[in-house]
Amino acid sequence: MLTNYFITRIASLLNEKTGLPEAEIEKLMEVPPDFKMGDYAFPCYTLSKALKKAPNVIASELSKTLPSVSPVVEIRDIGPYLNFFIDRTIFAEMVLKKVCEEHDCYGSSSTGAGKRVVIDYSSPNIAKHLAVHHLRSALIGNAILHVYKTLGYTCTGINHLGDWGTQFGQLMVAYKRWGSEDAYQSYTVTDLNNLYVKFHQEAEKNPLLEGEAREWFKKLEAGDQEARDLWQRFKDISLREFQKIYEMLGIHFDAFVGESFYNTMVVDTVMRAKEKGLTRVSEEALIVDLEPYGMPPCLLRKKDDATLYATRDIAAAEYRQKTYNFDKMIYVVGSEQKLHFKQVFKVLELMGYEWGSHCVHVDFGLMKFKDAKMSTRKGTVVLLEDLLSEAIERAKQIIEAKNPQLENKDTVARHVGIGAIIFADLSAKRNKDVVFDWNEALNFDGETGPYVQYTHARLCSILRKYGKAVTTRVDFGLLKEDETTVLLKSLEQFPSVIVRAAEFYEPSLISNHLIAVCSNLNRFYNTHRVLADDEELARARILLVDATRQVLKNGLKILGINAPGQM
RNA sequence: GCGCCAGUAGCUCAGCUGGAUAGAGCAUCGGAUUUCUAAUCCGGCGGUCGAGGGUUCAAGUCCUUCCUGGCGCGCCA
Numbered sequence A: 001m002l003t004n005y006f007i008t009r010i011a012s013l014l015n016e017k018t019g020l021p022e023a024e025i026e027k028l029m030e031v032p033p034d035f036k037m038g039d040y041a042f043p044c045y046t047l048s049k050a051l052k053k054a055p056n057v058i059a060s061e062l063s064k065t066l067p068s069v070s071p072v073v074e075i076r077d078i079g080p081y082l083n084f085f086i087d088r089t090i091f092a093e094m095v096l097k098k099v100c101e102e103h104d105c106y107g108s109s110s111t112g113a114g115k116r117v118v119i120d121y122s123s124p125n126i127a128k129h130l131a132v133h134h135l136r137s138a139l140i141g142n143a144i145l146h147v148y149k150t151l152g153y154t155c156t157g158i159n160h161l162g163d164w165g166t167q168f169g170q171l172m173v174a175y176k177r178w179g180s181e182d183a184y185q186s187y188t189v190t191d192l193n194n195l196y197v198k199f200h201q202e203a204e205k206n207p208l209l210e211g212e213a214r215e216w217f218k219k220l221e222a223g224d225q226e227a228r229d230l231w232q233r234f235k236d237i238s239l240r241e242f243q244k245i246y247e248m249l250g251i252h253f254d255a256f257v258g259e260s261f262y263n264t265m266v267v268d269t270v271m272r273a274k275e276k277g278l279t280r281v282s283e284e285a286l287i288v289d290l291e292p293y294g295m296p297p298c299l300l301r302k303k304d305d306a307t308l309y310a311t312r313d314i315a316a317a318e319y320r321q322k323t324y325n326f327d328k329m330i331y332v333v334g335s336e337q338k339l340h341f342k343q344v345f346k347v348l349e350l351m352g353y354e355w356g357s358h359c360v361h362v363d364f365g366l367m368k369f370k371d372a373k374m375s376t377r378k379g380t381v382v383l384l385e386d387l388l389s390e391a392i393e394r395a396k397q398i399i400e401a402k403n404p405q406l407e408n409k410d411t412v413a414r415h416v417g418i419g420a421i422i423f424a425d426l427s428a429k430r431n432k433d434v435v436f437d438w439n440e441a442l443n444f445d446g447e448t449g450p451y452v453q454y455t456h457a458r459l460c461s462i463l464r465k466y467g468k469a470v471t472t473r474v475d476f477g478l479l480k481e482d483e484t485t486v487l488l489k490s491l492e493q494f495p496s497v498i499v500r501a502a503e504f505y506e507p508s509l510i511s512n513h514l515i516a517v518c519s520n521l522n523r524f525y526n527t528h529r530v531l532a533d534d535e536e537l538a539r540a541r542i543l544l545v546d547a548t549r550q551v552l553k554n555g556l557k558i559l560g561i562n563a564p565g566q567m
Numbered sequence B: 001g002c003g004c005c006a007g008u009a010g011c012u013c014a015g016c017u018g019g020a021u022a023g024a025g026c027a028u029c030g031g032a033u034u035u036c037u038a039a040u041c042c043g044g045c046g047g048u049c050g051a052g053g054g055u056u057c058a059a060g061u062c063c064u065u066c067c068u069g070g071c072g073c074g075c076c077a
Helices: A005-018 A022-028 A045-051 A055-065 A088-105 A132-150 A167-178 A189-205 A208-222 A225-249 A266-275 A309-324 A335-350 A354-358 A384-402 A409-426 A449-466 A482-504 A508-527 A535-559
Strands: A040-043 A072-078 A081-086 A116-120 A154-159 A279-282 A285-288 A298-301 A328-332 A359-362 A367-369 A434-436
Touching: A005 A022, A005 A040, A005 A055, A005 A072, A005 A081, A022 A040, A045 A055, A055 A072, A055 A081, A081 A088, A088 A482, A088 A535, A116 A132, A116 A309, A132 A154, A132 A225, A132 A328, A132 A359, A132 A367, A132 A384, A132 A409, A132 A434, A132 A482, A132 A535, A167 A189, A167 A208, A167 A225, A189 A208, A189 A225, A208 A225, A225 A384, A225 A409, A266 A279, A266 A298, A266 A309, A298 A309, A298 A335, A309 A328, A309 A335, A328 A354, A335 A354, A335 A359, A354 A359, A384 A409, A409 A449, A409 A508, A409 A535, A449 A508, A449 A535, A482 A508, A482 A535, A508 A535
Parallel strands: A116 A154, A116 A328, A328 A359, A367 A434
Antiparallel strands: A040 A081, A072 A081, A279 A285, A285 A298
16 A cells, blocks of 8 residues: 555545545555656545546546645546646655665664564575575575565574485495595585485495485484484585575575474474374374365374474474564475475464464475476586576676776676676566576676666766765755656655565565666666756755665665675 | 466566556667766567456456466375
């Protein structure tokens, strides 16, 4: 719903004439498709029912009887709509003063003060490389975390590592047989991968290896020292590499807590479920029947007594509630796990946890290749590290071509290259499947991260050239051209965009809005000169430039993208 | 078979929870720089909103049937 000072005033005007409650009027208010038609519009359809008159007749009558009092300067009826034009000077003053006062906090609020949100994102498997299809969870989760932080929530980011499972037994066998005992310090995930591949090759010739692997995993579960040590090494090697990439992406976690961590808690979790009378044995497995809720059963224990993913997720949820006492927990996990989370949340609810309904699965579409599916086994993946270095390299080349004088070329290339990747991933609604395409991922023209960064850099450049301090003591009456007003409107909307992004867990709302701001700015930039000869005018436009720069910077920060001052 | 998600310009996507003439970018064609960074801007081309039916003053948006694609449906995560 739209709401601001102007809408409130319009609502009170309309309330006097029509008797409709102000709250309802505010709810109905719209923005016309074209600013030339007015700044805000009131559709008369609702009134037409009550008054039994055609909506355009009502609009026409109201337009004649409603007084144009400040901040409304004109009221015009267009068909069934009553359109309001507001005082551009007042509008400019309100928006610019607010942005200027709030600086880095423009867009922030305290609606979430005192509330805690736990976000589970990225969560890759140990002993495998991070690849492009790992990007989405990490970036969407990071952006959502920033969105909630901006709204005043206390946020905890958790990386729920996949560090448990029989594959570690296999890896141990391979490591013991073919790995190098003393060189593990220099081991990389690639080495672990090779061992994993070698295990499967050898296991085909020697089936005994599988049994050996199971033995090792059992040892690990039982807490055997050697197994624990080996497992810890694999984990260290993986985390070393993961951290490097998270650093490149500017992603931070408050906790790296893998599945293994909850392994000791599942016993109690299962017991609690049993005590509640939720469980029953079916086909030798322990299940929670979810038939009444139209879902397949949730398995807690396999017939060999081992627990499953769902069991560990339930245990993890209990632990997190106890530890963080969250008001909301968000899982940023692919949409293929929709049913899984529906089941887990339902079981939590059935266990009597009212907070079970505060758990949200923020799902997102799969990432695929044009022809083949991405698969670690077949090697048909693009490693994240390769994608990022390629993007940086590409940015570097463009800098060399367009701005060879630039200082800190490498830093800027990093920010722009990675900014392009992040923005591209966050610009379509998360729901959509993504077909990975090198050209698209590395595109720097049009509606891209570099476009937003470039616009920001140009504004910084103007401010540098201006050299003087920015002030709000300007003649706001000079800021009423169409291009200026349209731009100001997009600045004014920024805080409400963040609120909507939180409501829908949708970072793309922010990236799309930033594109709109940039496109409005660039239209302004190309029609009006900021550093005009007229000093008054220059001072006023500089304020507009600074406010726009601020909005772009704040928006990019939420998305997890750097805003270089030059590029 | 059942369930969930998607289908809008040649391609990639918006469309503010039912409102005014369906909008951008890429690609393509044509323009703009002695002046604040041309990673920019302006214009042309491009549409049966997957198809049919329904709901109502009004449907890309809601209900329904079908088509196409993706994902999921007990011992993986």
